Amino acid sequence: MTRLELLLALGCAVLVVGLVAHLLARDLVRRVVALNVASAGVMIVLLVLATRGTEPDPVAQALVLTGIVIMAAITGLALALVRRVEAPEDEEAP
Amino acid sequence: MNPDAQVHESVLPVVMLLTSLVPGLVIFFLREDQVRLRTTLNMAGAVAKVALVAVLVPLVVAGQVQRAAFPWLPGVELVLTADTFSLFFAALSSLLWLVTTVYAIGYLEGAPHRSRFFGFFSLCVTATVGIALAGNLLTFLFFYEMLTLVTYPLVAHRGTRAALDGARTYLAYTLGGGVLVLLGVVWLTVLVGPVEFTAGGAAAVAELAAERPGTATAIGLVLLAGLGVKAAIFPLHRWLPVAMVAPAPVSALLHAVAVVKAGVYGIVRVVHDVFGLRVFADLGLLHVLAVAAGVTIVYGSLRALTQDDLKKRLAYSTVSQLSYVTLGAALLSPVATAGALTHIFHQGIMKITLFFCAGLFAEVLGLSKVSQLAGVARRMPLTAIAFTVAAFGMIGLPPLAGFVSKWPLALGGLDAGEPWVLAVLLTSTLLNAAYFLPVIHTLWVRPPEEGARWVTEPHRVRSIEAPASLLVPALITAALTLACGVFAGWDYSPWQIARIIAEGSYP
Amino acid sequence: MSALLLPALVLGPLAAGAVAAVVPRERGRVRAAVGLTTAALTALACAVVVGGVATAPGHEVRVALAGWEPPLGIVLRADAASAALLVLTTLVGVAVSVTVAVRDDAGGGPAFWPLWLGLWAALHGVYVTQDLFNAYVLLELVTVGAVSLVALGKGRSAGPALRYLFVAVVGSLLFLLAIALVYAEAGTLDMSAAAGRVAPGPLLTAALALTLVGMGAKMALFPLHSWLPVAHPAAPAAVSAVLSALVVKAALVVLWRFWVALAPAAGGAAHVLAVASGVAGSAAVLWGGLMALRQRRLKRIVAYSTVTQVGYLALVLPLMAPGGEAARAAWSGGLLLVVAHGLAKAAMFLAAGVLTAAYGSDHLEDLRGAMRHRPWVVAALGVAGVSLAGLPPTLGFAAKWQLLAAGVESGQWWWVAALLAGGLLTVGYTAVVLRAVSAPADAGEQAPEPPPAAVPTVQAAVPLALAVAAVVLSVLAGGLAGLVADTAPRGLA
Amino acid sequence: MSPASVLDVVLAAAVLAVALVAVLLPSRRGAVSAFLVLGVVLAVLWARLDAPDIALAEAALGSGVAGALLMDTLTADPARPGRRAGRTAVVVGLLAGAVALAALTVVVRAVPDEPSLLPAAVAEEIHGAGADHAVTAVLLNFRSLDTLLEAAVLVFAAAGAGALVRTPVRAPDPVPAPVTALARVLLPALVLLGTWLLLAGTSRPGGAFQAGAMFAGALVVAFVAGARFAASQGTAARAWTVAGVLAFVALAAGTAMLGQGWLVLDPRWAGAAVLTVETVLAVSIGVGLAQVFVANSEARRVPS
Structure with missing residues (x-):
């Protein structure tokens, strides 16, 4: 097995682990964590693809950079929503 | 339908639609109390439409066809054509719309939601005239579905549970049928391109029938089944008796002017002007249609016998009478065709008279059952006369309109080599007599019921027996019933025009 | 001119949204003013771009951003399909902006404006981008905006918002993996460039499947739909309208673009996936319709109706598959349906919002008498329902005609049956609503009709205006369909 | 490989x-x-x-x-x-996961082991792109629209999270002494590190996002340490949050108006433009992330 195949498979595995956990988990924070794990899996795939030439592929790396920032923003929003969901009833009413 | 006709691009067909579309849309926005403006708009539109028909009839009979076409989707056009047949139907609906409008204005005086009612009323006639003027199947479908939609609020108008239930049944049946028509039209259009109505059938459809008879038969069946719903062919007729919960003017529209007529008109168009009679016969479909019509004629008459509710009796009578048209359209004989076409017109004026009268009995005396009508002729002689004339016409007694259309149907049956048609017509005529004569007998001969409210309550002093706006329309259509029979030989009588149209189906 | 304005369609509302975010929340009027101004300018710019597309040779307007052509740079390209979507978005966007500007509780308060403008910008971007990764970023921007807007709903809307966020992000991740796979094989992120550099094989098959599932989740395609009937009704009325009319379409557009560019190269696998999409779509049409019939709350009915309509849109993939005339009809029919559904659904949700504001509830039982007191709102519901059902004289009819023609043309009778059955179900639930609001007058056992609260006239008029637009636009259906059909996609190999 | x-x-x-x-x-x-x-x-x-x-x-x-x-x-x-999820759900989920993983493993074996078109294209065009570091050049020039939109995602996520805040934000109070002490050390270190990452980004690994993250860290530390300014959700904070996006859009519109085309950077001033945008962007990202954090930490608090 080449390094490329190994690491691509790793990325897919991490993605699947994250997604399955996300779908099965009931606790909201754990679901957010699982989503981040899944996201990491995709990032692994992209970055492994970037190593195929002699020089690393700066475009693929830029994509991952963008992806990580987006995921951070979404995680922030998700956690704010988790807070709101778990807030006591009286706080929810405007 | 005249193959030698000259075609003129013209805006007149569009103007025909606008005369009811524009008043209808404006009326929606009127306040309830703007009675005069609403009445003016209604009447102006109705009169304008009749006037337009009057202008067009001589042109069209002289062989000019007015046509307006609009590109719609790539390769498909919306086409409005004023040819002889379309004008024939348009004349019927505009004429009856005019009298029904007068009737409805009187009938609904002081009732709530009149702006809504008359708005949809006008849209309903717009759709009907659109159906009449449709130059191809797509345009026909367009207005056919529109008719369903704008009639629904009219059937549900009273807002009672019964009205809403009736309207739901109406919608379920007619839209179900509409889906089939849609399928048939799309199917045919995809296979042979947009089909314009052509006297004797479209060449492309004939080719299709020759090359792929199975497919052509399937398309024909789908179209017939879809149109059969509005044409109230057994067993697709169930909505019609239920929809009689609507106000009387709406029943008049449903039974005489718009909905059921759209169904039979569509059947005639499909059989004669899309497939062509011979092609349809070769596919074996003509027989299917004729048998279905025959069964419906007898079935409708039998059911009418047992109804005590006058409007229900009339509704089953419609089921039966409509299939006269279908039957005539399904016979390979020019006489039968002419009879069928004539019956479209004649059944309209006779049935609308009957519904007007039923509405009068209900409105003036509060009577809706046949059994309650005993002796009513003494109190409402004019109404009773109108009813009697129309009922005799329905039975087919000479010299009334019904005779003029039934007689050629019977002849046509023999001419086409289908003697069983004669038996069906005879049976039906006997049954017609059996369910109409008792009503007439009750009206004129039987003494009033003891203690009926209209007998005990003092007669309000009026110069005539009922409000003029209700009575006059009924008298006019009753007079027409007589005139159409007596003057059948006149050049512009429905019978003569129908003969011209029928010729086109036998190239 | 239109090439100059194309990027402005994205960057303009984006900047305006950022500006609106700076305006203090207490200054709701100022935020509304920013929003309305942006809406007006955006509408103008859209008109110019759409005009440019209609008149340009080949019907496309193209801009290479930062001056870099693919494979290095990102290209924005407006074609006939983009034009159709821009028209829809402008109409719905202006309607929604006006509704919220009149009284901002329709949008969930002043926080609505920045989020909505950002969402609007992102939608425009999705319609015109040619770059796969750019589409991913734009979809995430759509998600962030849409989810935040759902959370502005009254009551416990955070739960539905979070559920929506989860589904949307999972969908995005699957799509991102698909992008990675295409990139791995084609070496470029530009869709049209990639189309020529891929071959049938597991990579392309997986990319198509992942996109189908990912976008299917985002647009609530059966059986991934269960979040939608929860999230859409939870949002404020104007937001529900945007979600159903536009946001669902963002994922759809990405799916279609991806599919049109890459599926023809995928061979038999694409056929299998197209059938899968058709099966899911048919199931959605029936399931959504039946569920809508069973609901007793107006907003839930409208939401399930969206499930149904997404099903129709999923049918476009198999209908396009045979290529030729069928593909042309299916493509133009699909786009007409997107516009028709968007207008109708926005009208319905805005109407539902007005009724909810007037009666304090969207339970059908509480809306008795609406026919009498709010006839124009009810009329909007009715006309919109007619368009959804695909009946004349509406745009929905033109759309359904095209889709049916595609199905009959290529002999795909199953999909034809689904299309026809769906129309009947739509009439069914529309009739249920109309019946409920026209409360039987003789129902003695029921309480008297509740008197409605006052609602600004403009808010009550907007739904009808949208519904009427669905009728009026049917006149232009031919032009739109012709434009679209000129650039119709190929069929599958 | x-x-x-x-x-x-x-x-x-x-x-x-x-x-x-x-x-x-x-x-x-x-x-x-x-x-x-x-x-x-x-x-x-x-x-x-x-x-x-x-x-x-x-x-x-x-x-x-x-x-x-x-x-x-x-x-x-x-x-x-x-x-816990139901047993059936777990079984189905695990099975589906296993199937998906098996399928994906087959799929990735088909990935060709050759570089994409893009590294060569980047290498060819990087002169005059405004940054010597390839990743930065891609982010701020070749694919600048992505970067702009990604900053926008952050802005609107912050706006969305901020909209969930329904009571005014207060910094934690009282703050334990060790936290304050730690903050005094961490704060300047993080700011310095961020600045260095920003400046280095044009020629070496680093750039606006990493720097922004450092700034965000600094603000979060300040917030935890009770600094009032870090807790602010006022107009100024929001203005800083959106400044990056607005500056980026302004640059885009400016280039369009100058007739060069949207976001087209002239090699003569590309470097300056890139650095300017990066700087504003870094601050914006810092404030924006901190805003999300503050919105979060507040949201749990039951109003007194």
Whole structure:
């Protein structure tokens, strides 16, 4: 097995682990964590693809950079929503 | 339908639609109390439409066809054509719309939601005239579905549970049928391109029938089944008796002017002007249609016998009478065709008279059952006369309109080599007599019921027996019933025009 | 001119949204003013771009951003399909902006404006981008905006918002993996460039499947739909309208673009996936319709109706598959349906919002008498329902005609049956609503009709205006369909 | 490509193991801690994959900020026992996962082992792109629209999270003395580090996002230490949040009006433009992330 195949498979595995956990988990924070794990899996795939030439592929790396920032923003929003969901009833009413 | 006709691009067909579309849309926005403006708009539109028909009839009979076409989707056009047949139907609906409008204005005086009612009323006639003027199947479908939609609020108008239930049944049946028509039209259009109505059938459809008879038969069946719903062919007729919960003017529209007529008109168009009679016969479909019509004629008459509710009796009578048209359209004989076409017109004026009268009995005396009508002729002689004339016409007694259309149907049956048609017509005529004569007998001969409210309550002093706006329309259509029979030989009588149209189906 | 304005369609509302975010929340009027101004300018710019597309040779307007052509740079390209979507978005966007500007509780308060403008910008971007990764970023921007807007709903809307966020992000991740796979094989992120550099094989098959599932989740395609009937009704009325009319379409557009560019190269696998999409779509049409019939709350009915309509849109993939005339009809029919559904659904949700504001509830039982007191709102519901059902004289009819023609043309009778059955179900639930609001007058056992609260006239008029637009636009259906059909996609190999 | 070395296998196994632990631990605290560890392991993997930019970003953002957000969630309500999914759901989920994984493994074996078109294209055009560092050139020039939109995602996520805040924000109070002391050390260090990353980004790994993450970290530390300014959700804070996007759009519109085309950077001033946008962007990202954090930490607080 080449390094490329190994690491691509790793990325897919991490993605699947994250997604399955996300779908099965009931606790909201754990679901957010699982989503981040899944996201990491995709990032692994992209970055492994970037190593195929002699020089690393700066475009693929830029994509991952963008992806990580987006995921951070979404995680922030998700956690704010988790807070709101778990807030006591009286706080929810405007 | 005249193959030698000259075609003129013209805006007149569009103007025909606008005369009811524009008043209808404006009326929606009127306040309830703007009675005069609403009445003016209604009447102006109705009169304008009749006037337009009057202008067009001589042109069209002289062989000019007015046509307006609009590109719609790539390769498909919306086409409005004023040819002889379309004008024939348009004349019927505009004429009856005019009298029904007068009737409805009187009938609904002081009732709530009149702006809504008359708005949809006008849209309903717009759709009907659109159906009449449709130059191809797509345009026909367009207005056919529109008719369903704008009639629904009219059937549900009273807002009672019964009205809403009736309207739901109406919608379920007619839209179900509409889906089939849609399928048939799309199917045919995809296979042979947009089909314009052509006297004797479209060449492309004939080719299709020759090359792929199975497919052509399937398309024909789908179209017939879809149109059969509005044409109230057994067993697709169930909505019609239920929809009689609507106000009387709406029943008049449903039974005489718009909905059921759209169904039979569509059947005639499909059989004669899309497939062509011979092609349809070769596919074996003509027989299917004729048998279905025959069964419906007898079935409708039998059911009418047992109804005590006058409007229900009339509704089953419609089921039966409509299939006269279908039957005539399904016979390979020019006489039968002419009879069928004539019956479209004649059944309209006779049935609308009957519904007007039923509405009068209900409105003036509060009577809706046949059994309650005993002796009513003494109190409402004019109404009773109108009813009697129309009922005799329905039975087919000479010299009334019904005779003029039934007689050629019977002849046509023999001419086409289908003697069983004669038996069906005879049976039906006997049954017609059996369910109409008792009503007439009750009206004129039987003494009033003891203690009926209209007998005990003092007669309000009026110069005539009922409000003029209700009575006059009924008298006019009753007079027409007589005139159409007596003057059948006149050049512009429905019978003569129908003969011209029928010729086109036998190239 | 239109090439100059194309990027402005994205960057303009984006900047305006950022500006609106700076305006203090207490200054709701100022935020509304920013929003309305942006809406007006955006509408103008859209008109110019759409005009440019209609008149340009080949019907496309193209801009290479930062001056870099693919494979290095990102290209924005407006074609006939983009034009159709821009028209829809402008109409719905202006309607929604006006509704919220009149009284901002329709949008969930002043926080609505920045989020909505950002969402609007992102939608425009999705319609015109040619770059796969750019589409991913734009979809995430759509998600962030849409989810935040759902959370502005009254009551416990955070739960539905979070559920929506989860589904949307999972969908995005699957799509991102698909992008990675295409990139791995084609070496470029530009869709049209990639189309020529891929071959049938597991990579392309997986990319198509992942996109189908990912976008299917985002647009609530059966059986991934269960979040939608929860999230859409939870949002404020104007937001529900945007979600159903536009946001669902963002994922759809990405799916279609991806599919049109890459599926023809995928061979038999694409056929299998197209059938899968058709099966899911048919199931959605029936399931959504039946569920809508069973609901007793107006907003839930409208939401399930969206499930149904997404099903129709999923049918476009198999209908396009045979290529030729069928593909042309299916493509133009699909786009007409997107516009028709968007207008109708926005009208319905805005109407539902007005009724909810007037009666304090969207339970059908509480809306008795609406026919009498709010006839124009009810009329909007009715006309919109007619368009959804695909009946004349509406745009929905033109759309359904095209889709049916595609199905009959290529002999795909199953999909034809689904299309026809769906129309009947739509009439069914529309009739249920109309019946409920026209409360039987003789129902003695029921309480008297509740008197409605006052609602600004403009808010009550907007739904009808949208519904009427669905009728009026049917006149232009031919032009739109012709434009679209000129650039119709190929069929599958 | 070379066959997998032992190091690769070990690293892959570690990543997978930590990922599994992160999703399997039933408690929130455990899951979050494992996720933070995953960030560290991933950073090693990124370094191994010749992606120092990503390693920095991962450290700063992926596990730094996300971790901080998660930690904060934990401190808010650590005792929330997770309910279990139903047995059928677990079986179905695991089966589906196994099938998907098997399929994907087959799929990725088909990935061709040759570079894409893009590295060569980047190398060819990088002169005059405004940054010598290829990743920065891609982010701020070749694919600048992505970067602009990504900043917008952050802005609107902050706006969305901010809209969930329904009571005014206060900095924590009182603050333990050790926290204040730590803050005094950390704050300037983080700001300096961020600035360096920003300036270095044009020629070396680093850039606006990593720098922004550092600034965000600084603000979060200040917030935790009770600094009032860091808790602000006022107009100024929001203005800083959106400044990056607005500056970027202004640059785009400016280039369009000058007739060069949207976002087209003239090589003569591309460097200056890139650095300017990066600077504003970094501050914006810092403030924006901090805003999300503040919105979060506030949201749990029951109003008194």
